[in-house]
Amino acid sequence: MNLRLVKAGYFMGIGLMMASVIYFFAANWQGFDRLEKIVVSIGVMCLLYGISILLAYVMNRHDFLSQWLFVAGAIGFGVSVALIGQIYNSHADSFWLFFIWFIPSAVFALITRYEPFRVLSAVLLQLTFWFYYFPSSYQTERDQWVSFLFLLVFAAVNGAVFFLHRSSFVSYLLYVAMQGWLFLIVGSGLTEGSFTWWPYVYSLLLLVFLYYFFAIVKHRSYVLITSLFAGGFLIVQYFRFVARHFQEGVLLAGLLLAAGIVYGSLFLLKRLRNWAMEENAGTTFLAVFQAIVTAVASIIAISSIMGLFSLWTHHFSSNLLFALSVGAFVLPGMLMQSWNDVVRCTLLAIGYGVGVIASMDISIWIVTTYFLVLLVGYFKSEKTGIKLLTHVALSAFGMLIVEEWSDKLRLALLFVVLLNAFLYMASHQRKHTQRLSLFIGMGSLLLLTSMDFFALDLWVVLANLLLIFITAGWIAFQSKQQEPIGLGIAWFYLWLFLVLKYYEFAWSLLDKAISLLIFGILVLAGTIFLEKKKHLLPNEQVSWVRSKWIPLLMIIALQIVFIGYTVFDKERLLRNGEVVKLELMPMDPRSLLQGDYVRLRYEISQIQGMSGNGKVQLILQKDEAGVYRFARVYVMNGKKDLSYIRKKGEVIINGKWQGDTILYGIESFFVPEKTGIELQQRARYAYVRVSQTGDALLESVSDR
Structure with missing residues (x-):
């Protein structure tokens, strides 16, 4: 357990210091001239590579740290290339930046077969495609056929690499990317012009993928990913159809469609149950599949109900709509225990969704009473799906109540944080509800740190410090508890916090860079102290930094030569x-x-x-x-x-x-x-x- 904690500490310290480097160069501090900035960036990159090699050869027990620092050096190369673009005013976020960065990262991945390099390469490939198609520094106009072919090629490249490369995590990234680019053809509006036939082709592709992963290779995760995109596609197509034909018959058909999705899922779940229960992971598969069905059916049903309600009532009554949500959906979903879980969860999701919409314009006392009743129902319920949906509803209704009562978003978000902390402690050994409490609570705390929502004051500073210490502490706690999902949630919010802080203008990037550097040094110092105190000696295999040092050094040399030649060429143009x-x-x-x-x-x-x-x-x-x-x-x-x-x-x-x-x-x-x-x-x-x-x-x- 202590060893996992030490590794988490090293990883956090390196991550914070790399974020500090990115923040510092992005600040465009004028204390250095052009060449001094380049020298510093190359120095940082070489320092990371150098420490990595030093640890690999001198301190064999730190092979994991050596490998992480080598990856950090590869990230440092990308920072140096980005800095050249900044200094010499190349296109901001140019796809060339990410493509140049991608090449050595992909070569590193091929040589070392190290998963972080594969992940880095996959991410850089998507950024290359994204900024080629959506350039941020200039507007572009393309023919519809050109746009369609670009998106199709992006999907095909990801699909080809996916089928040729079956590493554990990267294959999921590549498959999601492939489906995402195919889905973007629908989402970008191309199907409204020359490609009205594409939805039919995409529907067929989704069916082929579902059949392949369900009947041939029997891979649950890809069935779920494909189902998620299929659900999103169905929702988008339904909304577009309703926008073109907003009338009673279409909205009633939407309700029938939602019911058909639920009924069809019941039939499919009977077929899936035997296959899914072959291993312990089958229970999770069925739960996630049911959640996707519930989400898709409830979104379609809620939009249909709201449309019908606006057509049938001349004077919109929020009280009537709220009563409908409780009587027609929430009560049956809560009380009819003999009904199928998917049906009950879908009814609850519809009822809670409609209820939240109606609650914005009814008496706060009615909503408060409803909140208390739901709280009692939450603790009495034993079904996980119903408990999770009610958990989300409690957070939503609680936020509405406090915001209406105080007229302050800050207090409403703070209430959600405290509510989820209470529900976490009250959940005891229910891991699913604890994870949801953690996810919603930390998400609300993250919003409290935003200077886009709130002016910079003492409360914002306290919220930022609180989030940093809570996430760091939670990472340490979950590392000891061997709870990977809870640990993943904490890491997710830590990195998301760093990304969002980058785009906030109230606090300068230079100050943030210094703060992150100090915090990173403290984390590393604490980790080293803990390691020495506990006398931890991790068992390591021979590091690829040692076994493959010749090709690695050749790539590093090429990186330095590339940076040097690019700077020389730019300086020559400035002079002549x-x-x-x-x-x-x-x-x-x-x-x-x-x-x-x-x-x-x-x-x-x-x-x-x-x-x-x-x-x-x-x-x-x-x-x-x-x-x-x-x-x-x-x-x-x-x-x-x-x-x-x-x-x-x-x-x-x-x-x-x-x-x-x-x-x-x-x-x-x-x-x-x-x-x-x-x-x-x-x-x-x-x-x-x-x-x-x-x-x-x-x-x-x-x-x-």
Whole structure:
């Protein structure tokens, strides 16, 4: 148990310090110049690799730590590449960043067969696809067929790697990614245009996957994942159909559809039960499958009921709707113990959902009484599904009551935290209800830390400190208790907290980086102290850091060479490129890894009456004010203007068509934290270095 605690401490300490590094470079602190930042980032990467190798060769009992630090070094390479983009104002969150980062990570995964490298590679592959399809630093317009084919290719790549690679965890990520890209074809609205046939094809694909994983390979987890996407697809299609045909018959058909889903699931569950009960995991499989059925059927039923209620009643009555939710759904679901569990849970889910909607506009005393009755029913109920649904309902109704009574969201969220702490302690040995209490309670506490909801004050600071100490303490506690799901929930909220804090503007990234560094050092120091005190000597196998050091060092050397050459090329362009002044129109977001930037759109981003596809070269000419403006096209669609003779005051600049917009690779200008709005208000011109071959590098932005 102590060994697991030590490993958790090392993992947390490394994670916090890596988050500190990312925060620091994203802050774009001006205390270092360009080359100093690059040297520091390379130094951090090499330090992580170096300590990893040192631990592998000198302290053999720390092989697990050596491997983790090597992965951290690979992450450090990605941070260095992102920093180059920030320093030299490349596209924010460019898909090239993640693709370049993906290549050595994938090679590391192939060489070492280490699962964290496989996970990192899978995540980077999805980020590459995502930012290629949804670029954050510029707008893009694509033909519907092009968009469809891109999404199909993304799904096919994930599917191919999935079927060729069956590692324990990464295969799930790849399969979810494949289904996600296929589902996005439906969710992105492409099926409303040229691809009205795709829902039928996707339905057939889902049936094929269900049959394959159910009847051929008999893999429960993939049956559940496929069922989840099938349920989401059914909900989306139903909502779209109702939006086009909002009438009584369609809404009544929705109720019949919900009933049909439940009835069909009962028939299917009879077939699944014998197969599922072959192992202990079968009980969990049946419970999750029932939860998916309940969620899909209840969402469709709730939307149908609300639609019918609005059509049938001229004056909307929340009291009548609340009475309907209790009498027609909650009471039968609670009292009819002889009914099937799926039917009872679906009735309760519908009743609670409709009741929450109606409770927003009825007497607080009625809702409070209802809350107390549900609390009694919660403790009397023995069925896990009913108990979990009532647990969620208690949290929702409790939050509504306190928010209505106090008119303060903070008190409402605090009540949910305390309620779930009470329900956790009252659950004794019921692991499912304890896990739900932990999930809802920590989620509510996380919302209390948000500076997007609340102004920065003492209560927000206390909430942030409380969440950090609770998650850290809970990770330590669950590491000893061997409770993987509870441990996973705590880790999930810790990393989610770090991600959300990155995007909060009230507290500077630099201050957050320093705080995380201090906390990470304290965690590592405490872990080392515990390890020495307990004399823990983990049994380790021979680390791949030692057994495969030659190819690993070759990749590290290539990473350093790549960074060095990229910096050299950018610096050469800054020294030798011709200065070009361009008129612009900016915006102000925050990058995933690179910090704050101003999103730029140039006067030459659109040429009146022109559009195209692929690469283009334009000729810009300096006007009397010193601003370079469009003069003519030099190369377009592979055709060069052979009659052109370069004149004084003209430059050639490379671009790429995106619909009617030309991208020059200089659409992002990275700025120190919290200075983007000021720059946005005064920026009128950009100064760009353009090489003889037409490559552009954004140097500065000015008001004149």
